[in-house]
Amino acid sequence: MxxxxxxxxxxxxxRTKYDPQTIHTKSQALNWEEQPIxxxxxxxxxxxxxxxxxxxxxxxxxxxxxxxxxxxxxxxxxxIPTNGEPxxxxxxxxxxxxxxxxxxxxxxxxxxxxxxxxxxxxxxxxxxxxxxxxxxxxxxxxxxxxxxxxxxxxxxxxxxxxxxxxxxxxxxxxxxxxxxxxxxxxxxxxxxxxxxxxxxxxxxxxxxxxxxxxxxxxxxxxxxxxxxxxxxxxxxxxxxxxxxxxxxxxxxxxxxxxxxxxxxxxxxxTQIPYHANAKVNWTVPESEEHSDKYNFPFCLKVSTVCNPIRWDTNLRGLEQTMIHRRSTRAFSGEPLLLEELNAILDFAYQPQHYIDQHLDRSPDYFDLNLVETFVAVSGVTNLEDGCYYYAPRAQELRQIRFKNFRRELHFLCLGQDLGRDASAIVFHTADLKKAIEQYGDRVYRYLHMDAGHLGQRMNLAAIHLGLGASGIGGFFDDQVNEVLGIPPDEAVLYITALGRCLQRASLSGQR
Structure with a gap:
């Protein structure tokens, strides 16, 4: 066994990690005749x-x-028009x-x-x-x-x-x-x-x-x-x-x-068997609150406190953003403003700041205590290049590595230009072994759904601000930790690249 x-x-x-030594040998040619509807x-x-x-x-x-x-x-x-069905x-x-x-x-x-x-x-x-x-x-x-x-x-x-x-x-x-x-x-x-x-x-x-x-x-x-x-x-x-x-x-x-x-x-x-007489305590434990895990001594700490994004009357700006959202295909390489990065993080992680706009102050996740966030900064005004840990409770970025990572990020994202040209790339990670100790193997589902949920909120915030965002699920897993200085016990779940688009779409309701 x-x-x-x-x-x-x-x-x-x-088994499903991408590795630069084997990715080309394991890749398979797509049979386009079998492409599912x-x-x-x-x-x-x-x-x-x-x-x-x-x-x-x-x-x-x-x-x-x-x-x-x-x-x-x-x-x-x-x-998108094609030769057959769009x-x-x-x-x-x-x-x-x-x-x-x-x-x-x-x-x-x-x-x-x-x-x-x-x-x-x-x-x-x-x-x-x-x-x-x-x-x-x-x-x-x-x-x-x-x-x-x-x-x-x-x-x-x-x-x-x-x-x-x-x-x-x-x-x-x-x-x-x-x-x-x-x-x-x-x-x-x-x-x-x-x-x-x-x-x-x-x-x-x-x-x-x-x-x-x-x-x-x-x-x-x-x-x-x-x-x-x-x-x-x-x-x-x-x-x-x-x-x-x-x-x-x-x-x-x-x-x-x-x-x-x-x-x-x-x-x-990872399935849960049915038991007709199962008794479940559905009460949320009082201690379920995200704690900031990494607090490195003497590191640079930058506040992310900012003015919340305004989504317009009756959330019309949010509705228009959801309808017109598109994943960004190319970034210009121009820097983001620190205020823009802060606003994106704020919308994703601080829902309590949006209750006056009638958004849920406590949206449902599976367990955000298990998900950590790191940001590789390559071009953000008034923010030194490097890798940062985002501490949501303290609302601050904590620098853990000093360097411009554009070349390395291009490699880590499987050679995609999005990795090279993004101004900031957000990495969601989890200590998989500890998560399994708490929820068993089914936690793998929970972790990735929570990461996708956070990524979508960042995506919508970026698009609303006239910026670009793209989720990246293909990356060299182990090399991410090595290059960025992320602790090796953190499994990388998801990447969201942020930057300025080569062609910026105009959306109603931009801030």
Whole structure:
């Protein structure tokens, strides 16, 4: 049995690292004839057209809010012409534009939304009611009676169609799937704030029970997250926070797994089994607050306290940013202002500064105590080049290495010019071994969704400020730690590159 001293999550992480010595030998030519379609189709069901409710003249408030929530979360926002079917773009970014996530609605049954199962058809902006039945009790049972499901009337379930991403990224696709899901969760959180809803994140559920409820072929598609949606226009749905993550036992005994089979095996190994009589304490522990981990003696410390970004009346600036957002393809290399970098970090990490704009002061994550943030600065005015640790509680950057890293960042980001030309690159990391001690192997999902959620907030803040942002999921894992001076026990989860675009798009609502 391989790697008996490490859990399957650690084994997966090591097996899917990119290394400069082997990356070219392991890469595979893409079979473009097998490129998956990023839309799910059904041969039956009743379709509900959501497009009319996007109009300001719509008189149906609830449907108008739901329509805006879905289009801002995962709706189509553009198209790139091709020789055949256009390549459609969505409000949520996805690695390689592959969009592995699917969005489902489960309704308890209301006059607006009859009971049953729905799939969001992003291509047509419709809801497909493909199963009409009382299913809410089954959802509650599969989620071990999470209190967020007691008063809410509908829930969003996010799934992953694994091959959509694995077609290009092979086994490493599992990382990107959960980063993409994190982007989507970030969009749902903010779109709910714009529409007077509140999502309650659930990552602890019985996987097989949810998969069966939604009629998934578990070899092809799996549930990733459940989000009961509270309607804040109804007082009874103003719910307290609940625990979002449940642990699994670390798996230390596993067979030799061939390349190409690791993703599927790992996903199965991190599932929570269903127990009809399971008792879960969903109360959030009082101690759950992010602590600043690294405080190096005598290091340069720079305050990130700033004026919050203003998102305009009724969050119109945020809505426009979500609709017009595009991942940046090229940076100019020109420096950012320190105030701009501070504003991006502030929006991502200090949600309490935005309650006067009716944003959630405490959005749901799985466990931000596990995620650390480092910033490699190559061009920020009034900030010395180098690598910094970002301390969110103290709201300051703490320098840990003195150097301009442009050349090294170009290498670390697999030779992408984005790494070389960015003004600042944000690295999300986690002590994987300690995280597994707390949550078991399932924590690998939680870590990457939280990193994607944070990355999406930074992405939107940068775009709103007229800057560029691009998420990078491909990098030389171990070399990042070596070059930047990040402690070796920190596993790199995600990279977000920030800078000035070669061609800056004009968005309404810029600060």
């Amino acid at each position: 391989p790697d008996l001293q490490v859990s399957i999550a650690e084994h997966y992480h090591e 990023p839309f799910k189709s059904y041969k039956f069901g009743a379709s509900i057209d959501l497009k009319p409710y996007l109009s300001e003249e719509s008189k149906d408030d609830w449907w108008q809010r739901l329509s805006k929530l879905l289009v801002c979360s995962y709706g189509l926002t553009g198209a 390549h459609y773009l969505r409000s949520s970014p996805s690695a390689g534009g592959l969009y592995p996530a699917e969005v489902y609605l489960i309704s308890r049954g209301t006059p607006d939304l009859p009971a049953g199962l729905y799939n969001y058809q992003a291509k047509t902006h419709t809801l497909l009611h493909f199963w009409e039945a009382e299913v809410w009790n089954s959802l509650q049972s599969a989620c071990f009676w999470n209190p967020a499901l007691e008063q809410t009337q509908f829930a969003i379930v996010l799934s992953a169609v694994f091959f959509r991403s694995a077609w290009r990224y092979q086994d490493r696709a599992y990382r990107r799937i959960f980063l993409d899901t994190g982007h989507l969760i970030g969009n749902i959180e903010l779109a709910c704030a714009m529409t007077d809803f509140r999502p309650h994140l659930i990552g602890g559920f019985a996987d097989e029970a949810i998969n069966q409820l939604l009629y998934f072929d578990a070899e092809q598609e799996g549930a990733i997250a459940v989000l009961p949606i509270a309607d804040l226009s109804k007082v009874r749905e103003h719910l307290p926070l609940a625990r979002t993550a449940l642990p699994t036992a670390p798996q230390l005994d596993y067979p030799k797994i061939p390349d190409g089979g690791l993703l599927s095996y790992f996903h199965q190994a």
